[in-house]
Amino acid sequence: MILGFTMVLVGTAVLVGMLCVVLGLAGRKPADLTLLALVVVEVLLLAQIVIAIVAPAVGNPPTGNPAEFWVYLVTAAIIPPLAVIWALVERTRWSTVVLGVAALAVAVMSYRMYQIWTVQLA
């Protein structure tokens, strides 16, 4: 993982998470803003997948266990789509909150992934 990109990923996920939770508690149903926000998070995760595949080949391997890293990354990558499907099926304020929770979960997982990549020893 790359520090700069990780900061973008975690930062975006946190902002999207807080945005969706606040909008949801304020009564907004899932709409373009909140749904697209989760799409942005998913795009960043997909980019992270590409980075994680390429990085070891150019001299940036994980210090931790790669399998553990990929378990986290794959899990994180399926959460936004599930949340978006949930929000499309049931358009209530609470599904907007769920979108936020999903984004915050991605943020935590991404932080953990960074730890596995750079700090934790295999």
Add this chain to the structure above:
Amino acid sequence: MSATPVPRRSTGVGRVLVAVYAILAIAATGRSVFQIIDRFDEAPIAFSLSAVAAVVYIVATIALALGWRRAALLTICFELAGVLVVGTLSIVAPGLLGLDAIDPFGREATVWSAFGAGYLLVPLVLPVLGLLWLRRLQRASTAGAGV
């Protein structure tokens, strides 16, 4: 005035609870399975507890989603006890769990280490919210039946 029956499936806030439980169950299961496959001998007690916790979270998620209140109550109480007991042990006597470090983000950490600090204390807060939610359902259905 007739009371509307409480739906067995949770609605609104209950749905958020189910969603958070689902995410926690997925995360705990993934981590637990990986730890057991990769390095079970490093902390067998802790990782076994982790596996039990993951299973309980899965059952709790399903129970809340399908409205199986008794199963939900049992699993939520179990995990609340778990996070409190294991969380305390992981801080004051990690050796009992076979851990030599307290770090909740470390390689030996489990979902209940340091009261779920590695998961933003969600494992500690969630069962409390779950119990409050179940109590609310119970009161609503009792009120409805009493009319």
